[in-house]
Amino acid sequence: MIGGNPFAGEVSINLDGKRRTLKLTLGSLAELEATMTGDSIVSLISRFEDGQFNTEDVVRLLLAGLRGGGWEGTGHDLLDANIEGGPAQAIRAAALLLNRSFAIPAT
Structure with missing residues (x-):
């Protein structure tokens, strides 16, 4: 199940049995x-829009979102x-x- 607050640009996933919030911050x-x-x-967004993304794109994006949400794991931790x-x-x-980070949610 994916949750999170769309108005804050957040997405939630269950990672190793724990609910984690993903958010893209400036950092x-x-x-x-x-x-x-x-x-x-911009190229990354275009690849997702066109369905041309790869696994590395997904991992990098999830890692950035997890870090923005306060997770302190590494790329290796995410892969495992x-x-x-x-x-x-x-x-x-x-x-x-x-989508939630770069689009204005419908009200």
Whole structure:
């Protein structure tokens, strides 16, 4: 189940049996962009919109969101973690995180 506060740009997932909040903050976005080696957030958004994203995009985005939500794990921790709902849920959470972070929610 994906939850979170759409008005705050938040998405929630269950990671290793614990509910975690994902949020893209300025710090987590800067960290994300630093790992993208010449790529940009705009390109990442475009790949998701076009369905051309890859696993690395999903992992980087989830990690940035988790860090923005206060999680102190590493990329390796995320790769070893159990996300309730599996890879499909991870992809949905990543896409929803981008949407909630960069779109104005309907009222």
